[in-house]
Amino acid sequence: MIIQILSKVISNTQIVENYFKMCLDAPAVAQKAEPGQFIYVHTSDGYQPLLRRAFSIHNIRREKRENREQMEILYKVRGEGTRILVEKKAGEKLDIIGPLGKGFTLYPLPSTLYPVLVGGGVGIAPLVFLAQNLAKNQKPKTKNRILVLIGAKTKKEILCKDEFERLGCEVKVATDDGSQSFKGKVTELLEEILAPSSKLQAPGRELKKPVTCSLQPVACIYACGPSPMLKEIAQLAQQYKIPCQVSLEERMACGVGACRGCVLKVVPPPPSPLLRSPQDFIYKRVCKDGPVFETGEIIWE
Amino acid sequence: MAEMNPVKKVRRDIKHPWGKSAPLDNEYLTRQAECFSNGVKISLETKLGKIKLRNPVMVASGTFGYAEEFAELVDLKKLGAIVTKTITLNPRKGNLPPRIVETPCGILNAIGLENPGVEDFIQEKLLFLKKIGVPIIVSIGGDKIEEFVELTRRLSKEEGISGLELNISCPNVQQATSHKPQATSQKLIAQDEDATYELVKAVRENTNLTLIAKLSPNVTDIVTIAKSAVKGGSDALSLINTFSAMAIDIETRKPKLGNIIGGLSGPAIKPLALKTVWEVAQQIDIPIIGMGGRLFEKK
Ligand SMILES: Cc1cc2nc3c(=O)[nH]c(=O)nc-3n(C[C@H](O)[C@H](O)[C@H](O)COP(=O)(O)OP(=O)(O)OC[C@H]3O[C@@H](n4cnc5c(N)ncnc54)[C@H](O)[C@@H]3O)c2cc1C
Ligand SMILES: Cc1cc2nc3c(=O)[nH]c(=O)nc-3n(C[C@H](O)[C@H](O)[C@H](O)COP(=O)(O)O)c2cc1C
Ligand code: FES
Numbered sequence: 001m002i003i004q005i006l007s008k009v010i011s012n013t014q015i016v017e018n019y020f021k022m023c024l025d026a027p028a029v030a031q032k033a034e035p036g037q038f039i040y041v042h043t044s045d046g047y048q049p050l051l052r053r054a055f056s057i058h059n060i061r062r063e064k065r066e067n068r069e070q071m072e073i074l075y076k077v078r079g080e081g082t083r084i085l086v087e088k089k090a091g092e093k094l095d096i097i098g099p100l101g102k103g104f105t106l107y108p109l110p111s112t113l114y115p116v117l118v119g120g121g122v123g124i125a126p127l128v129f130l131a132q133n134l135a136k137n138q139k140p141k142t143k144n145r146i147l148v149l150i151g152a153k154t155k156k157e158i159l160c161k162d163e164f165e166r167l168g169c170e171v172k173v174a175t176d177d178g179s180q181s182f183k184g185k186v187t188e189l190l191e192e193i194l195a196p197s198s199k200l201q202a203p204g205r206e207l208k209k210p211v212t213c214s215l216q217p218v219a220c221i222y223a224c225g226p227s228p229m230l231k232e233i234a235q236l237a238q239q240y241k242i243p244c245q246v247s248l249e250e251r252m253a254c255g256v257g258a259c260r261g262c263v264l265k266v267v268p269p270p271p272s273p274l275l276r277s278p279q280d281f282i283y284k285r286v287c288k289d290g291p292v293f294e295t296g297e298i299i300w301e
Numbered sequence: 302m303a304e305m306n307p308v309k310k311v312r313r314d315i316k317h318p319w320g321k322s323a324p325l326d327n328e329y330l331t332r333q334a335e336c337f338s339n340g341v342k343i344s345l346e347t348k349l350g351k352i353k354l355r356n357p358v359m360v361a362s363g364t365f366g367y368a369e370e371f372a373e374l375v376d377l378k379k380l381g382a383i384v385t386k387t388i389t390l391n392p393r394k395g396n397l398p399p400r401i402v403e404t405p406c407g408i409l410n411a412i413g414l415e416n417p418g419v420e421d422f423i424q425e426k427l428l429f430l431k432k433i434g435v436p437i438i439v440s441i442g443g444d445k446i447e448e449f450v451e452l453t454r455r456l457s458k459e460e461g462i463s464g465l466e467l468n469i470s471c472p473n474v475q476q477a478t479s480h481k482p483q484a485t486s487q488k489l490i491a492q493d494e495d496a497t498y499e500l501v502k503a504v505r506e507n508t509n510l511t512l513i514a515k516l517s518p519n520v521t522d523i524v525t526i527a528k529s530a531v532k533g534g535s536d537a538l539s540l541i542n543t544f545s546a547m548a549i550d551i552e553t554r555k556p557k558l559g560n561i562i563g564g565l566s567g568p569a570i571k572p573l574a575l576k577t578v579w580e581v582a583q584q585i586d587i588p589i590i591g592m593g594g595r596l597f598e599k600k
Contacts, residue, residue: 001373002373002374003373003374004374047406047567047568048405048406049403050403050406050407050408050567050568051403051408097374250398250399251398251399251400251401251402251403252401253401253408253410254364254366254370256370256371256374257366257370258364258365258366258367258370258371258386259363259364259366259401259410259412260366260386260395260400260412260415261400261401261410261412262398262400262401263395263398263400263415264398282394283394283395283415288370
């Protein structure tokens, strides 16, 4: 059930420069939300900006005193809409619609195999909520069975490491400038982890340095971040034959699947995959059929 | 709602609920009506051709899909009528993304009439629409008069449809058959008074359904076109479709829309739309459904 409400801002705090966490009192939305789904926020009180802004549901927590479910978003200040959000104070009201879209579908995994969550930049946002759910579904004995790879530009921009550790995840970090841990892109880090436990490593591809990781082999990937990163992850998933889901962004208008403004090219579904010409495609809506897609169906531009 | 009746006979609709909170409710309208009538209750019932509406609030084609998408968010029964996304004879894939760009107080869109085609519409979408209990107006589009006629014949056989809106004014399907980003200046039917007359007349001869021609503001003199539509047998007019427009990314120096050009809507066009409605309303006698920058606001 999708609802539109005026939700109260409980807090709105900067976590590192340019990144904010906003906590909203919206129990009706929070209770229904699934990892990967988003809320659609009207940032201004007027016509500018006109369209709502999409934010992944980052965290659901139960407020003990009032016993109400609260919902957090994690956002990066990018333009007009997010700059208005920064100014929102506790107690103010925010017009939101949610939960929207189709989130992550959890792959059933035997206890000897592990999922890996890969987040780049603010793309880490939906993965905290996902890790919460994955952790909840795992039996207590098999704790610490989720691997999380965080990609950040610099040490300062590493997001949510503590949250994941608190959930019992094994966390690895890649920074572009090498200011902490692995130097390089988070996709390179992912390959370092996938390659040793697989015979499918690309020939001639030299790995930088072995990354020690107790959680191998990895059985599936869930990722969110900038689209070039997701495209590379999709290629790795294909190469190593690992199922993979990614959360995508596209410019939206209605947010509920009505206007067909947010479409993505995907491979048409069976029954006739053999008759299909390579150019054949259909459009799916990021807001309604996504934002999470299986990488196998995406036709990358 | 002060501008609800800028001139006599003009009906304004209130449509897409994307921006502001959009309760779209009858009670609010009734309350407003009461304010203007010093407490005397007035009826909001209105007529479009043969269609009786409980109130004059409608949705604009293309902004509301096939209503099912908004079913959880809006009480559909409170609408005066529902206008569907434009349907064509055959399925259409639509334009290359990006299809939506935000501009100051407005949106540019170039969806390119993506729709499942008339047969799938009847099989899949109409079933839901029929059950809502408000008049359903199906928007139809095409490249040629024959397509409109065939669509009209097909849809007139179905139950549960009250009227047809003739989308002869979509700026985003120029060259839509080839799935390529292309901005051509091919003429729209609604940019030619003779073509408008011929088309409306041909459709009129094939149906008893209420007909609403939807006109384009991208013309020198909209009144002439409006008169052609009336002469052809249109029962009402929808004014207006979007303004042909474009946006450029100053960093990449490239057009922001996949289709290069698109149609501008939203509060940015409201004064332009209002003037068009006013101009036409002075010259013709059939009802006008006003749209362009109408967002519903509850203060
Ligand atoms: C499903 C979904 C979930 C999202 N979740 C989050 C989240 O959890 N946290 C977060 O910080 N952001 C998230 N985003 C992105 C967020 O919606 C945009 O950052 C926000 O709309 C920017 O608004 P603005 O008004 O501040 O910037 P604008 O002024 O609109 O734009 C600033 C810059 O960002 C670009 N941009 C804006 N919107 C998008 C978009 N949708 N896709 C690609 N580029 C865009 C613009 O082209 C421009 O260059 C999500 C987007 C989607 C579609
Ligand atoms: C995303 C989008 C899709 C649209 N699709 C259609 C369409 O399929 N058929 C049509 O006649 N008009 C279409 N329109 C135009 C609207 O029906 C309306 O005429 C226009 O948006 C101006 O009104 P507004 O500013 O109040 O939105 C579309 C508009 C938008 C924004
Ligand atoms: S934004 Fe309208 S269909 Fe996705």
